[in-house]
Amino acid sequence: MSNTEEKVKAPSEPLFSKKNKRLITDPLSDNNPITIQVLGICSALAITVQVEQAFWMSISVIFVMVFGNLIVSLLRNLIPSRVRIIVQLVIVASLVIIVNESLQAFVPDVSEKLSVFVGLIITNCIIMGRFEAFAMANKAWPSILDAVGNAIGYAWILLLVALVREVLGSGKIWGASIFGNNLPGEESGLYALGYVNNNMMILPPMALIVVGIIIWVQRSMNKELVEEN
């Protein structure tokens, strides 16, 4: 390969150059995979009833994204273009199985909590999207940064939606009651004053409504994001 030529073109780009930093910061807000690209909505809907599950889901997605993007990026010049989507699918599926097996063996309690949703990481469009749109065309280091950025961009929305839904729907944060006891007959705290949990919040459609509110807030804060129509 023409190493010398490359060095002349880009005299050792710093690891966190401006361009590389943008790879991480862009997906956090202005190019967020959930609120701007509207990808990965299915898991945002399914896994956000409780903060704890959203947290473990986020960790799993970060792992799969980073290693997936890295592997695809390293193999990008070898992958035959006609079967590239299948190859990407095999890579993401293998990583998800590795995550699932490890969870079952080392943190069985978490594995029980996430149940089928670990398997559904495979269908998370953000992951395949980043493989195809970024890792296939970029070197390893930017690909890792891109994965970290997008995975965290996904994670914070997930956690925020889960927080809203768990607090309003179950009156809890991370499984701990915050408004007092709501068992019939022994109410305490807010429940004694007549407060009731909003059961609608734990139903799936409310996840979309909460995501919609986040999108609304985000676009009213940054008018550049609003499509002209």
Next chain:
Amino acid sequence: MKVNKDANGYTFAFSIILVIVVGVILSSLSIGLGPLKKANVEVKKKMNILSALGVESTRKDGSEKYDKYITESYVISHSGNLQENLPAEKQAFSLDVQKQFRDKTVKVTDRLYPIFEAEKDGEKLFVLPVVGKGLWGPIWGFVALADDYETIVGTSFDHKGETPGLGAEISQSFFENRYNGEKIASNGTFTPISVVQNGSGSESQKVDGITGGTITSKGVERMVNETMEVYYKYFSKNK
């Protein structure tokens, strides 16, 4: 030499190598972690049995407490007769009632039903495994009966993949406790317990379901009734 990446040969070769590499990695991982996973599943089963008895246990002390509380275990048939001289994999603890439930080649009337006898605070209790279908997959659990052969004193339910926060809530103690005190029989005949939606769960023979988890709740109802009917056949013969 420049390799033509659009050639069929290259595509095939790449795919074959990829599949072999991935296959080797995943199967060795699965075999390597196998014993750990199996141990986790066994301890979980012991914890579930203990939880139906109302005994709190952790993954660390689950096995120890199981040996302490469970005094005897045996297996009965669908018609309610004690089964003896069973092979090792059909003994009460190792019998996989979920596999048996899924296995279409095993007729319903050929199913085996384990009973675990326990002693807690000087009282004799029976722990009975139950298996059924939820919304997405199997659900299962244990029901603890008191010495009178009809009063439920505790339950523990679990599931493979019910929706977290909705159907999955059947494994939470607030739901499991709703079964406590219900009776599976009155005057010597079996009586079903229904899971209701209208909040009338405080009445006898009724248990409140879970909001947003209707199909799972109904699955629990069917599971408990179908299985308790079989066990009651045995108990009414052997009181």
